[in-house]
Amino acid sequence: MSFTFEDKIRSIFYPQSVAIVGASNDERKLGGLAARAILRSGFKGRVFLVNTRSRSNGENDGHKIYSSIASLPQEVESFVFVVPREEIPESLEAAGQKGGKVAVIIASGFQEVGEAGKQWQETVRQIAERYGMIIVGPNSVGVVNFHNGLNATFAHTWCELFSPGGIAVLTQSGGVGQTLMSQLANHNLGVSKYIHLGNRANLEFADMLRYFEQDEDTRIVILFLEGTDDARRLYRAMRSCASKKKIVALHGGVTGKGSRAALSHTGSMAGVRRIYQGAFRQAGVLEVETTEEAADVAKALYMLPPLKNPGAGVFVFTHTAGPSILATDVLSERGVPLPEPPERARRALESFLPDFASLQNPIDMGGGAAFNHYMYVKAMDAILAEDTTGAAIIIYSHTNDPAFRFPVEAVREVRDKYAKPVMVSIVASAEVIKHEMNEWEQAGFPVYLSPERAAKVMARFYQFYRLRHLRGQEL
Amino acid sequence: MNNSDIQGIIAVARNNGWDYLPEPYAKQILSYAGIRTNPTVLATSEDEAVAAAADIGYPVVLKLVSPQVVHKSDAGGVVLNISSPEQLREAFNRIITGATEMKVPLLGVSVQKQVPPGVEMIVGAMSDKQFGPVLMFGLGGIWVEVMEDVVSRVIPLEEGDCYEMLAEIRGSKLLEGYRGTKPVHKAGLVELLLKVSQLMCDCESLIKDIDINPVIATGEGYWVVDARIGLRG
Known part of the structure; x- marks a missing residue:
């Protein structure tokens, strides 16, 4: 049976066996961290440690350290190289002879450092081609599959830090990849797979997007890219993947200064910003501007039901006028409709809200609602029922009193009745509301810690689903 | 054609x-x-x-x-x-x-x-080193360099892409009519974009780029009043 390219990409995430080449006992070294990552992340396949410098019979955590790839007792599917650049060609050759299908090359000093490095990369690429191996990298942090505990990086805490979930991270830069992961961790979001492509010796964004398109564990792909050698192919792959999955993209290195950084960073020239912007939209990919926004938006797309009618507007519910006005300013600037309650809903609101409540949009129920949260529940019941309501944001400020509790369960019941997307913005310090945030998110309400931030996410959410509707894509 | x-x-x-x-x-x-x-x-x-x-x-x-x-x-x-x-x-x-x-x-x-006044737009097509043929649309005439209000799509375009481009430029309100002028004939502009996209597809081996500036958009349709076509070497 011959292995197709698709089978090999699968081998990146589902190898039967993994060898860490350059593994060490010393956790101050990358080789030590990489060994620890694979051994303590719950990976069920076979793991082999190799270190050519080790005297015979070294071991790590009960695992024998082999002194050469050739002396491994069986064929191995995936090799992770934590050795210096100069040792890669020989090791890769040995790995090819040992049946390797995947080479994760963490070593740097290749194309990203200019001409000399380019030669090294070409040598490595040719060896891989001879053995039909896929290279992740070089100059890669590695790959993680959070669903089977395959942690082929030196970021050994990641499988403890993240629960398995549906968000994949596909990145050109290790630094941005780690920043994105930290942002996702702050939101407690579950991750499916992480892959840092690095210098892309023979594995491109387009290949990975095709893979994620059919990966059952992935619902959302966060993509960070600086440039690619075949943007037309990238465009086609994005378009195809976006028809099945939601893609949030961040594009770096596109202005003058950024471009120079990109040149020295990955050795590839970033494309023209405007052309990328157009291509993202045309492909149905949602482009965002910061890593924070990427995680914020991914969170909303991940947790919320789809926006069924992007012509219907957003209602903001609050007991505190100022913050909600900041939110509605952001929404109206970005073209999100903010309708007023229709007659029937208005009469319903008047029946239980105080006379001084503002029944336009934002619906400001007055300070009393800060203590009588059931006003929120009743008001939402009246408003979410209307066809002109597409989505809602609840904005409230926390009194910092631990006894203060929002009736999350009751709000959830109303929301479920109408299956419309509802976000929450809590105005308080992250520490004070940690518990409350958790409670909301367990119930499927993404929480943002400022009203403007929630509003920006809502505007992106609208942008995304408008595009989706326009293109007749699956919601 | x-x-x-x-x-x-x-x-x-x-x-x-x-x-x-x-x-x-x-x-x-x-x-x-x-x-x-x-x-x-x-x-x-x-x-x-x-x-x-x-x-x-x-x-x-x-x-x-x-x-x-x-x-x-x-x-x-x-x-x-x-x-x-x-x-x-x-x-x-x-x-x-x-x-x-x-x-x-x-x-x-x-x-x-001499054509009647309208909104001056620019339509361009070029072959990008990485994306291949792409199309640009935006505010034309003397505003091109000052406003840089231009958006792009990958060729070939579909009708929906064209309508999105019209809505995406910052100056899209100019197309809706202002100070008593009629809104421009959007379907006409969309047809123009699709035809430029098609021309670029058909003649990719001959044509390097197309620069239509300005095209005058009016309530009834459009007139290309100046254009330049770059040839492949």
């Missing part, structure tokens, strides 16, 4: 050693592609120009035609709103004198129908 007509024009240009098509030739190609261009005639003498204007109908515009002058108005090579044969003769001689002083090779002077 008849590809052999287009190839014929490009062959003439190549024989002359031009790396781009001057306006009357570029417009000819666009009209072969089904794109509306204002009536344009290349005249090589004053009398020819007067005769052409009588055919086209006043008011007319005169423009210098030279394979070396891209920015015609900067070179004093454009005279608008000519409404009589006397004005036309005067303008013709002024353009010829200017060109002679600048010592640029001269193909003649084009006589063009």
